[in-house]
Amino acid sequence: MSSAMIHILNGPNLNLLGQRQPEIYGHETLDDVARACAQLGQELGLQTECLQTNHEGALVEMIQQARHAAQGIIINPAAYTHTSVAILDALSAFEGPVIEVHISNIHKRESFRHHSYVSARADAVIAGCGTQGYLLALRHIAHVLG
Template sequence: MTKTIYILNGPNLNLLGKRQPEIYGHDTLEDVAKNCAALGAEFGLETDLHQSNFEGGIVELIHEAREKAAGIIINPGAYTHTSVAILDALNTFEGPVFEVHISNVHKRESFRHHSYVSLRADGVMAGFGVQGYELALRRMAVLLG
């Protein structure tokens, strides 16, 4: 049976590749989806990528993942630093959770140094560009073995 990994993305990540490429690079979210699907297939994992600019949309996807996913990879964008609701939703999920940030948030503004999501995450990838998603997926494959 194939295990599904939800890859959740927060606000403005629909503009990946267009918004501040000097920080976030030129790859698009579609590129991330394709790369993760190919890598996941190598490990017998199916990936299901979603993006929402709305906090409640992300919470709903986490609730859905409780029934449909073995693990979650999440880049909550700006909600990283503000959303107790996303943290609370992640705390209801029983599988592994990995937090991904394309940029190294610790080299940026001080408000970006705090993450509510990290309180639940089993690991954090920050500063690896979009390859952070693939690193998280590789670790997920090991944990779900």
Template sequence: MTPTILMLNGPNLNLLGTRQPEVYGRTTLDDIVADCTRLAGTLGLRLDARQSNHEGVLVDWVQQAREGAAGIVINPGGLSHTSVVLLDALNAFDGPVVEVHLSQIHRREAFRHHSYVSLRADGVIAGLGAEGYAAALRHLAARLA
């Protein structure tokens, strides 16, 4: 059976390509999902990509992942810095988790330097732009092999 990777994107990531392109780039979330879906196939993975602007929806999806996902790639956006409930949900997931940030969060405002999600993540990728997602998928494929 092909392992499923749940790729979650949090608030405002639906605006990629148009929101602060000088920070986040011009690549859209649809472009990232299409590229990652192709890559996942070549890596022997199935990608289930989702985005929500609502914290509770993301928590629900992480909880559902306990029943069918082999790993999670998550870009929680601004929830990285505020969401203890997202951390709690991820702590209940047994598979590997990779946190992705398009920008280099440690070069930005001080409040962005701390991520609750990082406390659970097996790896954190920041500052590689859209390539961070591909790096996360490659890591999970190797880890699950």
């Protein structure tokens, strides 16, 4: 029996995690997040693949590829959360669970960050838990796929 593959997709500027605005996003890097997710995934019987891009079209393509390669998606679309109908449309074509993650609490920030296109498709949204939000999302997907 093979374990379910979960794609963890990250949008623009998350490659700078740990360097950019650590007072908001913390000091952990995206590599730290990927390692923690891989370790927890193994404990939960899941495989994880962590990807990042600064380009909207590339993120759409990652979502489309996940349709054939993954049973679930954890996505932090970053700034595209608030602007991208294309990402929403791509996620709407994905049949497995989708968990939207935000490191900061987007509802405590600027008003333009309060709206998420992605939330219209997401099965759950985790915001404001720091990088632990990814691990919470992974636990939730394991439960849903149970």
